[in-house]
Amino acid sequence: MYFTSLDENKFGRTGYVDLDSRDPCRILHAAEEPVLDLGEIGAFDDSGATAFSLVRDGPRKYLYYQGWQRTERAPHLIFTGLAIDDGSGGGFRKHSRAPILDRTEAEPFIRGAPYVMKAADAFHMWYASASRWVEDEHGLHYDIVIRHATSPDGIRWIADDRPAVSTESPAEYAVGRPSVLFDDGVYRMWYAIRSFNEPYRIGYAESSDGVSWTRRDSEAGIGRSQEGWDSAMICYPQVVRVDDRLLMFYNGNQHGASGFGYAEAV
Known part of the structure; x- marks a missing residue:
């Protein structure tokens, strides 16, 4: 499991833990050094590199991540990068100093939180996209939607x-951090929802083609706990199949200040 932690200056680096598939609360091994470190000063990932999606392509492994960069007037800019492990034993190396999803006229501020799936015809990506920052009675905030790319x-x-x-x-002002499965001809997506009038929560949508989606948030299958580490908010879902089990890893209060946990579908 790849995850990102912040240091005392709130710079983010990606590490990993190996979890027992039968008991995901049991950590078998924890990385001592980052898998992804900060980019050079001035680069799109000089403030943080957060891994989101791992895809195998033959002997190579593609690790898609979002790099963020602090700015003067807005809190940050976020774009998607790629690190590749070519199978030679050298680990992951960043593909480029530049993002693979960079700013465009339509999406100049945020193109991050990528989830990538390899299909027979192409690679598919769902990612968080912001076309504007807004300053209003709620303060400064972005408007985020989820987009699809091939x-x-x-x-x-x-x-x-x-x-x-x-x-x-x-x-609502943000839906993002998608996690997608393809089950029996149906694409299923879980994502984080951010609103002005309630804390982060997790939503759910379905699609027949991966392009047009219908939100079914009431079927997300998870809500905030009555007390404890995930009682104030739940966010950033990652859903995986482990044998015949469906597991969701997610963050809790304060965006995961105490770590991450998991839930199992029943």
Whole structure:
């Protein structure tokens, strides 16, 4: 399990833990050094590199991550990078000093939190996208939707013209951090929802083609606990199949200040 932790200056680096598949609370091994470190000063990932999605392509492993960079007027800019393990034993190396999802006219501020799936015809990515920052009675905030993109090689990407999943009410201002499974001909997506009138929660949507989605948030299968580490908020889901079990890893209060946990579908 790849995860990102912040140091005392709130710079983020990606590490990993090996978990017991029968008991995910049992840690078998923890990395002593970062898998992904900060980029050079001035780079798109000079403030943090957060891994989101691992894809195997033959002997190679592609680790998609978001790099963030602090800025003067907005809190940060976020774009997607790629690190590749070529199988030679040298570990992951960043593919480029530049993002593979960089700013565009339509998406100039945030193109991050990528979830990538390899299909027979192409690579598919769902990611968080912000086209503006807004300053209003709620303070300074972004508007985030989830978009879909395709690639022939996992490196060069073409994004769809319209969002895949959007906010649904004036109170919502962000849907992001998608996690996608393909089950029996149906694409299933879990994601984080951010609103002005309630804490982070986890939503759910379905699609027949991975492009057009129907939100079914009431079927997400998880809510905040009555007390404890995830009683104030739940966010950033990652859903995986382990044998015949469906597990969701997620963050709790204060965006995961105490770590991450998991839930199992019953």
